[in-house]
Amino acid sequence: MLFAGIGAEGQRRLLASRATVVGCGAIGAAAANLLVRAGVGHVTIIDRDFVEPSNLQRQTLFDESDAQDTLPKAVAAERKLLAINSSVKVRGVVADLSPGNAEKLLPDCDLILDGTDNFETRFLINDFAMKAGLPWIYAAGVSSYGLTMTIRPGLTACLACLVENGDSGRALEETCDTVGVLGPIVNLVASWQVAEALKILAGRTEALHDRLLSCDVWSSHMQSIRVARNPQCRACVRRDFSYLDGEAQPQITLCGRDSVQIHERSRALDLPTLAFRLRPVVQDVRQNDFLLRFRVALYEMTVFADGRAILKGSKDPAVARSLYARYLGT
C-alpha cells in the first residue's frame, strides 16, 4: 500500500482479483508465490505433474518432503501457499489443461499466467484468452535464457502474432530436460511476469510496458522489443481458434526426456484398489491420495486419479499404450 503505483485502492483491487497460473514448474511456482504474498485474493494453480528431487534446484515452492511423498505439484503448491498467506484463497487443480477442459478450468479468473513448458498448451491458452477477451502473460525459460510478454486481446500482439509470423526472435526448442535451466533466469522471468500481473490486477494498465522482454543471465544480454500485431493473425484477427477446438490433440505426448504422457482416457480410478491389485505383479508400488506409482522392468509408471498416466523410460507411444493396457486396463 505504501508503494505509490499500487496504494490502498490498488491493494483492495488485488484482494478482489482472481489469477490462474497454468503450470507450476519453476516459473509457475515462483509466480504463484509472489501473487499470494502480494495479496491477490484468489489464486488457482493448474498442474499435471508431481514433485521430483531434480525439480528442487529451481522450483522454489517445493522441498524434499514433497518429492519424497511424490505429491502433485498443484497439491504441494496449495499447501505451501496457504501456509504463507491464509487470508487469500488458493486452489490447486491436478489436471492437464487440454481443449477438452480449458473452457471449464480457465473462465473463472481475471488473468492467466503462463507457467507451462510447451507451445501446445500456450497456444491453447492464447486461443482461450483471445476468445474470452482475457489478458494473459507469456513466460518461458530454458538454459540461462528467458522471456516474457503481456498479451491483451485487441490491444497488443498475441502469441500467434509473435510466433506464427516466423518472428519469434529465438525458438525455444531446447527443453529444460535436455539442456537444463538455471534457477536465477526462471525466477527473474517470474518476477517480471508478476510485476505485470500486479499492474493489470490493480487497475494500473498505463504502467504496462507492452514489449517482449528477454534476458540471458549468463551472457548478461538483455533485450526489449515492441511486437507489432499481425493484421492477418489467425487467432486475434481471424478468430480461428484451432488449438481450443482441439484439432488433432495427440492422446500420447512426449513429456520431458524419455517420458510420455497417456491421456486418452478420462476416468476415475480407485487408487487403493488398483494398488492392491498391482502389488503381486509389479515392483515398488507406492500410493498416496492423488497418485500411484510402480516399476515394471525398466519403466516407471505414475497414474493419476483421473486416469492419466506418465511413463518414464520410453519415448515410444506403442510401449506406453501397451503397458497402460496391460496394468491399468482400457
Ligand SMILES: [Zn+2]
Ligand atoms: Zn494475434
